[in-house]
Amino acid sequence: MKYTIGLFALGTAALAATSLITPAHATVGSCTEPVTFGTTISSTGRYSTLADKWRNMTIEFAKMINENGGVNLKGCGKKLPLKIIIYDDQSVPSTAVSLFERMATVDKVDFFVGPDWSAMGFPVPPVAEKHKIPMVMANVAAPPIFKRGLKYMWGTPMPTVPNWSTRYFDMMSKQTPRPKTIYFITQDNPVTKALTGFWSKKAASLGYKVLGNELFSVELKDFTSLVLKLRIRKPDIIYISSFDSPSVPLIQQMRRLKTKAKDVHHALLSGKLHKQVGNDLEGVTGEIPWYPGVKGPYSDFTEELVKRANVDMFEYPWTMSRISAYLIMVQAVERAGTVDREKVRAALFKGTFDSPTGQIEFNENGYAHKNGAFTLQVQNGKPVIVWPPEIATGKFVYPSPSWQ
Amino acid sequence: MSNYRYWLGGAFVLAALALIPTSGSAYTTTLLFTMLISYTLAQSWDWVGGEAGYINLAHFAFYGIGAYAFCLSLLNGIPIALCFVIAVVVTSIVALVVSFPLFRLRGDYFAFATLAILPLTELLAFNFDFTGGADGVVLPPKYVLFEAYYLAIGLVGLTAIATVWLIRTRFGYALKAIRNDEEAAEICGIRIFPAKSGVLIMSAGFASLAGALQGWQLSYIDPTTVFGLDVALIPIAMALLGGSGLLWGAVVGVIILSLFNQLLIVSLPILQTAIFGLLLLLIGRYMPGGLLRSGIIRNNRWIGFLGREHDRFVKATAGVTMTDGLPLPKQSDMKGQPVLECRNLTMAFGGNVAVDNISLTINAGEIVGLVGTNGSGKTTLFNCISKVFEQKSGDIIFLGQNLAGARRDDASKLGIGRTFQIPQPFSDLTVAENIAMPLMYRGAVSASLPDALGLATQFAEYVGLTDHLSARADSLNLQQKKALELARALACRPRLLLVDEVASGLTPMEVRNFVNHIRELRDNYGITIIWVEHIFSALAQVVDRVIVMEQGSIIADGPLDDVVRDERVLRTYLGSAAPEAV
């Protein structure tokens, strides 16, 4: 008997504990309560290296919107404050899924913004689909995510794979002597692989000779062999498609072993890389979605936001994608004039929205397919925008003297 | 009686779980789903870790392999039920293959080596084409939480049943024996590699189903998600935190850690992981046996049952026929014929020759005393005969069969039983379980667990351990342990019994008792006996002849009275001060 009672007691305790962390909450879509966005950020765990400042930035974002009165809802005839619920998904996909379920059913948020990364970008959208909650994801760049036929999902990824290096290749085509050969070095990651996959084909069609295509794992520390292959093949362009930290030893070892090329391009360049490799980055070209000083819609807002949140755009370039996602969701709600999820969905569908990076235009899959990036080059230890010429803050130095 | 309560309790829990999706929020369902998956992982890990005693840090790799096998099959249009089967089959094959190198290792080395498996699987998933590399495997975006949830309930039911089954069956006991002492397990007739490999495969199979369900629910897997080192230790920590090797250990560990973790995530913006780690650390420091083994739980009226050890779940069958004396077969009379022959037997460790070119013959129905100073090679000889060591050269012929290359369990099954000089009981099992072990494994007449426990009482009575049947072996004193050794050796139903120093330390009365046993075993059951003993008075009462060893060689062989008058024996064994005479 004792046993049975004990078991029941245990079960009850467990259920009670479960309900303790699942409190009931709010209603959806009234004109009295704040407009609520829900998001998860990988503040800890393996992806946190890219995202650790976003929690603060998100809080500041809501504050700034509310300082302007909030989100303007025509349907209510007034501005409603914006509230953003933030959880840490600890970089674990199943945790992210359960937190989005929580936001859908317990916190009853109106809309989802985020999450990031392919590992979350695949499992989370079906949750939004199930609960019919529109979501604008941020740094979810793997193209297959947008080809699954989901109807409540948009994304503002940086890099947008087909467009990312367009301006860079455009620039290279205008240089003399014209580079003829290219060597791709790619981190084993869906996004970076997609970049290489697209551009290695494209480069061939642009008349480049692709001398090699090397994949490396994030675990790799000793790049000697890879660099020696570069030295043997002597490409004009070395195109590195990698996130910033895995390629730190690569750049260092390329320098150490006196690799030569006309241009070394690091497609996803950031200040973090710069901080770690220092002078070794001199002359390397890269791309960035936006940089303070580049004027456009919301550029003042964004400059103020990153200043308040203490985010250095060059160090955290992926922040732009997050900010764009928030901005687009605010615009969509204002366009719909109500917090009705279906109306907001209609506003988002194939919509075009403002962002500091220019117009973001969604295709029918929810993919922001027209965004490019500005080409920059590290000159005298500073990032200088060198292409397109109309917004360039400096002149492209070619062939890169430090790689001779 | 208690049985029906288990089923009732289990059914109640599963039914309650099944009702959750209809009443609770989808969030509760995902949370519980995660817990069900975690339980399956933690519990199936514990079959290898808690039962067989091997710390397998590669468990998460099986989870990932299952997820991959399932998702890839599903993507190729295979019916979903078949996909689960494929996941189990593929993972089992992998587990079988890796068990060959891994089980060549013991203890912590096994743990070290398994730790390397997980990064390897992650890299393979990254680098192979068919796994999709870093892009992972993308399933159609169906919302299958509820289907996956109900399947997970089923999986948990199966896991729980398998756990109870392990506790109550011969297989489970083979694992417990292996955990305690592999050498002694083999002596009891257990083939250890198939048992270890078997439990690894079983554990891998359940982990693979957990992975398959999780992959299905997430609709996407990539190498870092299912093979990531960062989360691999958590299911293991859950099992250990609850109480490894206990029926309820994994359950409690999973409930507490999952809920605690979720509570931290939703209520704290920072340092959730650190606080989670702090909980693990404190439990490890203050309740190192796991939460359920702590006094706070065990001494509690209401939840004390959670901390029960496995032996409290098994009862002996009452209906075993009580025979007069021991349940041993009367052996065919072959008196005078050789049972054991050693020919030119040599055993050496490095340069140290422990048994040097020995030839001897033991005839059926003999009781032979084997004496010699410590280090003269008696125990090594025993170890060669019982195949604890493979001899360096020479032959051992037992009942006409050459034992060259035989395993320890072969020797046991052929009818060689033995005791160890330093008793090697299965320490954390009870006396009854210790004796039941060979009864379950020895030969064609192997008994079921309850029957074996029933029979064990008779052996225990024979050696005077009736009062200690349910005491743990490590709580016995030295003499009781030696008695237990004898009972366990007898339970092997030997035709040749090797007794290694049982009488030392006994009172004269006890020695006489023991001698009577030895005589009785020969007279009533036809068991041939070789007895290593220092106490001549004990030997004198029963042995037919004495073999004296010194420096690995036999220096005398004959009736006791002759031997003790042998000058050479007196000099070497008794160390007589008499002048050297050659």
Next chain:
Amino acid sequence: MLTIENLAVDHGKLRAIWDLSLNVDTGARVGLLGANGAGKSTTLGAILGIYPPSEGDIRYDGHSIVGNSPPLNVESGIALVPEGRRLFGEMTVRENLEMGAYTKSARAGVADNIDHAFALFPILKQKHNDMAGTLSGGQQQMLAICRALMSSPDLLLLDEPFLGVAPILVDEVMEALRRISDEGVTMLLVEQNIHRALDFVEHAYVIENGRSVLDGAKDTLLNDPGFSNKFLGLE
């Protein structure tokens, strides 16, 4: 020099020694005799401090040393040649000897004591760079004895020092022990070979099942008709 009174020692829940008393005079050679499992090794362990006694008293040089840790006892002049030798198999002979002088007070005398050891057993000098694990049983036993001597002990506890020693070496070891004794080292010897033990010691205690049952001077015991028979088991 050493006095044990009513000693009792438990291994976990099991009592290994029930009631043991003995007395060793300075410079004496005393034997502790008994069957396997009688508690001889445990007694030596208790003296050194490896097994803390549950009851009774151990006095060394007039002070109680109950509760002292082994290092403290080694420091104060007790050394043990343990059962099974307990050498460091992957250290050289010389390193094993150096380990014997680990305690602070012994470190100064390392060089002298090593010379002394090599003089005692020249074979060790020959093999001083070999791993201890590669030595023969007899050589290992010599090494174990010398290791214990490295701390310049006043009281040497010997646990079956002839175990595994080839017969031709037994005399050499015994002779060396005599020389050590003549240098003034007190000895307590555990041995199961009665004749050999009585050949060496002056006084012996016999223990059975953790209790002292008999004691006397060498001649007394040898002349005791019951003693020899009891131990040869031919009563």
Next chain:
Amino acid sequence: MDASIIIQIALGGILLGGLYAMVAFGLSLIYGVARILNFAHGTLLAVGGVAASAIFTATAWNPLLIMALLVPVLGLFGYVFYDKLLQPLTKRSHFEYTVGSVLVTVGALLILSDVAAWIAGPAPRNIPLRFEAMEFGDVIVSTTQAWILGGIIVFTIVLHFYIKKSWFGRAMRAVTQDHTGATICGVQADRVHALTFAFGSGIVAIAAVLYTMLFPVDPYMGFSLTVKAFTIIILGGIGNLVGALIAGIFLGLAEGFTSFFWATQWAPAISIVLLLVILVIFPQGFGWRKSK
């Protein structure tokens, strides 16, 4: 194939393998003496590296000075960690000791990385010190590499002799080989355990600074280093520093040549495959002593 290429690759492999071996040294000593699977070992390196980098960024001190600062800090941490959290477990049964030490070290792993990420940020960082390159024909060695390589060699030799000759080193080896035997010689086993933890953690501090001079570290990278170190210990033998160095360099070379002659992406897999193959052929590892 040019000899200079082979030499260049070998150099890279030796450097990386040497660093791995340095991580393994401390773990090997700790395991040998205390028989604890210290899952937090690599994380200590990660945290030490993060700290070293932070100090360097703030002060631009010479890395040797940072080492001198970190060694006692991590050493003290190791001592207290063992003395307060693990030593009490030695009084429990073997089972409880094993389980308890797993929980404690896994808990420590989680706490260390999370707290470090919270204080210093999760971003990877390093010590961006650059020296001039030296060229020997076609083989190029940077002074950083030369310094680190020299550091590893000198350190291994010093460590080897320290453990061989010093009283404490002897005591560690003695406790590893025969615990009771060491006690009989007057070694205070508990103290040696705690000091070995301190010593092993101190070595980690040195390894951390060297590592951070070459490669980025972040608070979460530690466990994969622990895995590497365990692999090296199996190959090299417990408590066997020379074995660990050889095993580490062997793995480093294997990775380098796999990368060059086959494909870069397979390089990290090769060490584990080698490990499994070696286990099949020599189930007791290269330098494995018969353990009791």
